[in-house]
Amino acid sequence: MSDFKVEYDDDAANKIFSNAEKAQIIAVKGTLNTMAALSRRNAVSNVTEDLTLRNTHTVRNIQYETAKGNNPATMQSRIGATERADYLRFQEEGGTRKNSTGGNLAIPTDKARAGGGYNRVVSRSKYLNKIQGVGSSKRLRKGRWFQAVKKAYTGKFFLYLRNGIYQVKSFIDSSNFKLDMIYKKQPSAKVQKNEWLAPSVDQPAKDGQKIYNSQMTKLIDKGV
Numbered sequence: 001m002s003d004f005k006v007e008y009d010d011d012a013a014n015k016i017f018s019n020a021e022k023a024q025i026i027a028v029k030g031t032l033n034t035m036a037a038l039s040r041r042n043a044v045s046n047v048t049e050d051l052t053l054r055n056t057h058t059v060r061n062i063q064y065e066t067a068k069g070n071n072p073a074t075m076q077s078r079i080g081a082t083e084r085a086d087y088l089r090f091q092e093e094g095g096t097r098k099n100s101t102g103g104n105l106a107i108p109t110d111k112a113r114a115g116g117g118y119n120r121v122v123s124r125s126k127y128l129n130k131i132q133g134v135g136s137s138k139r140l141r142k143g144r145w146f147q148a149v150k151k152a153y154t155g156k157f158f159l160y161l162r163n164g165i166y167q168v169k170s171f172i173d174s175s176n177f178k179l180d181m182i183y184k185k186q187p188s189a190k191v192q193k194n195e196w197l198a199p200s201v202d203q204p205a206k207d208g209q210k211i212y213n214s215q216m217t218k219l220i221d222k223g224v
Helices: 010-016 020-050 087-093 137-154 198-206 208-222
Strands: 002-004 062-065 077-081 095-098 105-108 158-160 164-173 176-186 188-191
Touching: 020 062, 020 077, 020 198, 020 208, 087 095, 105 188, 137 158, 137 164, 137 176, 198 208
Parallel strands: none
Antiparallel strands: 002 077, 062 077, 095 188, 105 176, 158 164, 164 176
């Protein structure tokens, strides 16, 4: 999350407005909320340009909190991602991602992606929460490799092995078949730092005084 605050001039407001306190509250709150809204717009643009998104979930969870209260000195607005899109934190900060429940991460390969490219989204038919699998390293050690491969092919299942999840692309017999790894299993994954939030607030922060002046001008025009 990024926070915004605004400096204001009580003396100047007292000279202009009949109710300077009310004017300051409205102007500061309007300024903070405008800065947050502009920052969210920038953040959404950064994310949609730099990341491969398969739906609107990520964009929906980039949100801002409006300024609250009636004390301009403590008001603040905030912009960031909700916990439902916590993965964006790794994009912003970089670092090592691990499975929160333990075990391995399942990292999609190009074979899982529509069009087969690294920058393409995972095909809907290969979403991890939708595919059904057969086999395990324990069972296959007991000589059930052939049965597992055949069942995966004929039933259009996916083959779960110790190092990854595979799709059986072709099958003739126990020695003549083709597997494509669609997910690679690994204990962690390094995420390269790719800031989307910090750059989004730069310009609104620089324009803070200009936005505040505009808010004050509107109040003067309204005769507050």
